[in-house]
Amino acid sequence: MNGGSNMQLILFPLPYEGHMNPMLHLAQILHSKGFSITIIHIQHINSPHPSDYPSFTFRSIPHGLSGSDVTSRGVVEIITLVNDGRCVEPLRKCVAELVAASNIGCLITDAHWHFTQSVADEFQIRRVVLRTGNISAFLAMVGLPDLRRNGLLRSSEDPLPDFPHLRVKDLPAVKAQSPLLIEQLLSSILIQTKASSALIFNSFNDLEHEPLLRCRQLFSPNPIFPLGPFHKQLPLTQTSLPPQPPHSSLSWLNTKPRKSVLYVSFGTLATIDPHEFVEIAWGLANSSYCFFLWVVRPGMVSGSEWLESLPDGFVEMVGERGLIVKWAPQREVLAHPAIGGFWTHNGWNSTIESICEGVPMLCYPCLGDQMANARYVSDVWGIGLLLGDKLERGEIEKGIRKLMTERENGGILTRAKDLKEKADFCIKEGGSTFQSLQNLVDFILNT
Ligand code: UDX
Secondary structure: OOOOEEEEEEEOOHHHHHHHHHHHHHHHHHOOOOEEEEEEEOOOOOOHHHHHHOOEEEEEEOOOOOOOHHOOOOOOHHHHHHHHHHHHHHHHHHHHHHHHHHHEEEEEEEEEOOOOOHHHHHHHEEEEEEOOHHHHHHHHOOOOHHHOOOOOOOOOOEEEEEEEEHHHOHHHHHHHHOOHHHHHHHHHHHHHOOOEEEEEOOOOOOOOOHHHHHHHHOOOOOOEEOOOOHHHHHHOOOOOOOOOOOOHHHHOOOOOOOOOOOEEEOOOOOOOHHHHHHOOOOOHHHHOEEEEEEEEEOHHHHEEEEEOOOOOOOHHHHHHHEEEOOOOOOHHOOOOEEEEEEOOOOOHHHHHHHHHHOEOOOOOOOOOHHHHHHHHHHOOOOEEEEEEOOHHHHHHHHHHHHHOOOOOOOOOOHHHHHHHHHHHHHHOOOOOHHHHHOOOHHHHHHO
């Protein structure tokens, strides 16, 4: 143990799986360094399961929204409303109790919870910002309001100043339905991240060396800690959970040849329309040279509960060539030797999980940081291919064929293997993430 056993860290995640999971992973890493952990979460929106984390203390605070606000509003609207003052008082009360009861090392909050800076200031505790995504996409996104002010968002095909690999259309607000709300949110995130004490990313130096230098300049003098990949450094903890039986996807993968299966999943938030769903189904069915494991999240196809929009007889026609599931243990799936490619929406967790297993990607980004992530995967790191803007069965089949049968020719597989080795190395003693974690522990202890 090299942390402070009597020092308490307060962590406050965003209540969405793609943000909550990395925050909980970070909490586990810091707990393994000797810190006590309290997780504050928003009541009734995707609450975590305290029984999965017996060593942590959980405190919930009300969000101040009506039930219909929670069910009818989009993610950005909900985040904006909570940031707008509704949660300040409950958070203040909760932090006051924790401060009175223990020695607080810092308050670590998701970058989106910018309202928390005023609470940290009031109690004179340091706020450390966790950006659960990568560094490049974060820098490009928080620069968006300035680009708009300076009239630099003319054509959606224009390259972004300072990010020659990205185009204007890769920024979230350009495609979104409520661009102004997103820009206001990004503006506040930038201001309050500058006002914070430090910044953590789920990324690593070898993957984003140059963006890291730029990030250090932008947020100077605050330290930046690239601590990823989080999920690869979790200590093997004893929990009270019974051992889980192997998931049906893994048993199915066990029957398939090496690198013969395309894994398809679009994460926890993205939705598609029934027409796109049918095009995906035919694109997969027509790619007869590979197997596929397809996660269709209930509610992912708008207007359907699950598979109602599939063509009649589709599942029987595909037979053993494909398996459709509601959920898969993705990290284990990606590590399985039968997996040869990942058709992904490029949420950052999926992207870094794929990088860590050396699995090449077919990219179909949908929202938020996903467009920028996809562009980096295809054009900067060279470990995947970008599908066109429209989901059409012929284009899908072409993309899958290229990924699954020609991946060795273009060097995609070699680069993916190389990045996997770098990801493996950075968390070992002497690696950049290993060192960065030690620096963060020192930073927290030196109050
Ligand atoms: C959201 C945002 O949309 C994304 O842009 C941001 O980077 C993170 O939050 P999300 O849709 O949640 O993304 O996708 P992703 O970041 O990839 O996270 C999904 C997580 O759920 C991954 O850790 C993945 O392993 C897990 N998952 C998903 C499963 O374990 N099984 C599944 O079947 C589906």
